[in-house]
Amino acid sequence: MAGADFDCDVLIAGGGPTGVTLAVLLAKRGVSVIVAEKEAAIYPLPRAAHIDHEGMRILQEAGVAEAVMQTARRANRYDFRNAKGEVLLRFEGAGQIGPGGWPAANMIHQPSVEAELHKALAAQPKAQLHHRWELKSFTDDGAGVTARVSTPEGDRTVRARFLVGADGARSPVREACGIHFEDLNFEEPWLVVDVLVDDFSKLPTDNLQICNPARPTTCVLMGEGRHRWEFMILPGETAEQVSDDAFIEALLEPWNVKSAVRLERKAVYTFRARIAAQWRKGRVLLAGDAAHQTPPFAGQGMCSGLRDAANLAWKLAAVTNGEADDALLDSYQPERAPNLRATIDMAIMMGKTVCITSPWQAWLRDLKFKLARKLGKLPDGPPAYPPISAGRILAGSAGAGSYFPQPVAPDGTRLDAVMGLGHWLISRAELDKPVLAPFAKPLAAWLDKHQADAVLVRPDRYVFGTGTAANLAGKWSG
Template identity: 70%
Template sequence: MDDFDCDVLIVGGGPTGVTLASLLAGRGISVIVAEKETGIFPLPRAAHIDHEGMRILQEAGAAEAVMAASRHTSRYEFRNANGKVLLCFDGADRIGPGGWPVANMIHQPSVEAALRASLAERAPDALRRGWEMVGFAQDIEGVTACFATPQGECSVRARWLVGADGARSPVRKACAIAFEDLGFEEPWLVVDVLVDDPSRLPAANLQICDPARPTTCVLMGEGRHRWEFMILPGESAEAISTPASVERLLTPWNVAGAVRIERTAVYTFRARIAEQWRKERVLLAGDAAHQTPPFAGQGLCSGLRDAANLAWKLAESVKGGADATLLDTYQPERAPNLRATIDMAIMMGRMVCTTSRVGAVVRDAKLGLARMLGKLPDAPPAYPPLATGAIMSGASAAGSYFPQAIASNGARLDDVLGPDMALISRSALAEEPLAPYADVLREWLDSHRADAVLIRPDRYVFGAGDAYELKQQWHTALRAA
C-alpha cells in the first residue's frame, strides 16, 4: 500500500462514520476511524431510522441488533390544540421498499454499539478512540492528517479523507466550506424519559400544533419516549430547562409516576447544506454536509444514505480502477434527495411551529377543507429518484430505488446479491440463488418492459434493458464519470 496507512481515513465515529467504515471494510478497503471521544455518547439523540436506513444497516451488519431494540407504531399524527387530527400518516409499521418497516423508533446509543460491534468484526483495529484531529494537508496522491491521541501526537496517511465529524465539523471548517442557510432555525427543549408504565403514554407519534406551545411526542427505542417543546420568544433556554419547568410542561400529559427523566437538552433545529461536499481528496458526510429539522425523522437517515453512496464509489476508486471523478457524482446525486428531505421537514415544521392563533385557525381550516376534498396525503411524499450521476441516462427506471424482495422464509434479497453491483436477467430467475425471489423480480422487469436490470451497490437502479448493454455501459460509466 506504498506509504499509506489506510485507503480511507474517516474523521468522526458517529453513526455515519462507522457505517461508512463498515461498508468499506466489507468491500476489502482498509479504513481508520478517528473519534475524539473515548466512548459512545450515552444519551439518545436521533430517534428514527426509515426502511432505507435499515437496509443500509443490513449491509453494515447491524440491522438485526438495531431491530431487536426498536419500537414501531402505525400512525404519525398532527393534532391541533383541541386534539383534532389535522393530518395523519398511516402504515409506518408496514414493510417499505427497503425490505424493513417504514419507521423504526430507535435508541441511538444502541445503534452505535451495534455498528461498532459489526465494524470490530470486519476491521478489528479500525476505530481509534480519543483521537482528535489537529489538522491535515492534501496533495495529488492523498491526505496526511495529524491527531492528538492518548499516546501522543501521530499522523495518518490516507488516499481519501471523509469528514463525518458533525455539525461543527473541523474538517469542513479546515476546507473553508460554507453553509447554505435554508431559512429554518428554531430552539426546542428535548426531554427524554425512561418509561415505567407504557400504558399511560401515547401509542402514536404526535405533533401537537398548538400555538400556545408547539410540541412533539414520539416513541424511541425499547423503554424510552421523547417530548420536544418549542421555546417561545422571550423564554430562555436555562429557565425552560429547570426541573420545575419540565414538570409543568409534562403535566398535561398525565405521566407523573409513569416515566423518569433521562435527560433534558436544548437544540436549535436548523436547515443547512454545505456548498461543497468534495474538495479534492476530502469529502463530507452526515451532519458535516447538511442539517435538517427533525420533523420528518430524516437526520440520521440522510447520513446513512451518504455513507451508502460514498462507500461503493470510494471502493471503486481505490481498487476497482474507476476514475476518481466518479466521486464528483456524490453531491449531484445526493443533494436533490437531501433538499427534498429538508423541504418536507421544513413544511412539517412550519405547520407545527405556528405560534399565531389566527394563523393556526387558518391552517386548521385549510387542512379541514383538504380533508373534505380527499386531498390530504396519507404518507409523506416519495423522495425524488436520481436524475443525474452514475446512471444510464435514458434507460428505463434509471435512478429509481430498487425494492428489496423478501423470500417466503424471510430471507432478504440483498443478502443474496452481496455488496457489489448486481445484474439480474430474466434467464437467471429460475436458478439459485434468485429462484426464491423470482416472482417479485419478474413482476418488476415486466413493469419496466426489460430483460434485465443493473442495480448499483447502493440499491439504486443504474438502468434496465438489455443485459449485455447494461454491463458495457456500467463499465464505461465507472471510467468516465
C-alpha cells in the first residue's frame, strides 16, 4: 500500500488498453494506482481489431469481457488467397471456444473496449485515471520513482513505488531510460481504411489476406458495425497520394461495396517488428507497444499488451503488498519475451507471405502452398505459442509454464469466476468439492494428461508446476 511518502504504489504512463487493463488488475489486488494519459479522451477511431480467447480471459478478470462480447463479431475463417482467389492457407475455428474459455478469435471495436475498461477502472476506489496528464520526466532513486507531470492545473510531482511505461511505440519512458529497440527486420508501409457498414450482405464474412503481387490487401471484420481494409503501399506511392478519397474509392471498387459502406478512417502506418532490449530498469517497467511492436497479420498487437498486463499485475501486487521481493519482477521479461518473439515470428511469416510484389516470387509461393496442401503439410491454425520456460515456474515438473485452460461449466459458469484472483492449488482429492465439481471432468483430464496429483496455477493462469499438493504449496511460498 502507498505510504505517506508515496502518492501511489504504481504510476502508469499511458491510458490505452494495456495501461488501463494493468491499472484495473492492480487495483483489484489492493494496489493504489494512478494512470497519466496525455490525451483528453479515448481515441474515438478504431485501431486494434482482434482479441483472442486469452485476451478475453484477461478482460474477464478486469470485469469487462461480457460487455466486450456484446459488440464483437467472429469471422467464419481466416483465408490467405492468391490473385486468382485460390486458397493458399486457411485457418478455421475462430468461433470455437479456445483454452481461455472464450471464442478463439473476436473482432472488436477498440474504442468500445476502452470505454468498458474506463468504466471498470472508475469503479475501483484505489485507482485514478487523469486525462491531459503528460509525464515530462522522472527520477528513480532506488526506493521509488519521482515523476514530474504536466497537468491542466500546472506541473505537479507524483511519487510512486514503481513506474510503468505503457505509453506506446514512441514511449517517452523507454526513451528516457535509454532502452533501445532490437529491429526484427520487417518494415512495410500500408494504408488502413476503416468503414461503417450499412449493408453487411455485400461484405465478406471471412477474414482475408489477398496475396496479390499487384496490391497485397487485407480485408477483416471489426466490431460495432465496421469493416477494415489494409492496402500495401507500393514503391513510388506517397502517403498523400494513397490517402486521397478518390484513390481509396478506386481501391475499394473491385469489392463492389460502394453503396454498402461509408469511410470512417484512413491512416498510413508502417508495420514494424521490434522488441525492447530491456523491459525493466530498476523501478521502471515497460508494457505493450512501449516494449514491443508486432505486424498486424496475426492480430496479436493488443493481445500481447494484455498478456503483459496480466503477467505484470500479480507480480507488482505481490511486491507492493509485501508478499515478495522485487526480484520477482526480474522474471517479467524472461517469461514474456519468448512468447512475444514467437508471436512476432508468426506475424512476420504471415506478412512475408502476403507482401510479395514480384509476380515470379508470387508464382513460386503459390506453387509451394499448393504442393504443401497436396502433401497434407499445411497447418489448420496458427501454431501454439511456446510455454514459459524460465521464470517463476517449477522447472522440470509436468506442464510447468504452460497455459492453464478455463473450463466452462454446463450452466455457462467459467472456472475463474468461482476460483478468484489469486493462485490456485487444485488437487484430485478436491475435485468433488462443490466449487470444483462442475469442472471436475476437464480438470481431471488435465491432471491425467500430465500424470499429476495436483497443479498450482499462477494468478495469470499459467502453470507454476505439478506434483503433490504439499510440495507445490511449499515451493510456491518458499
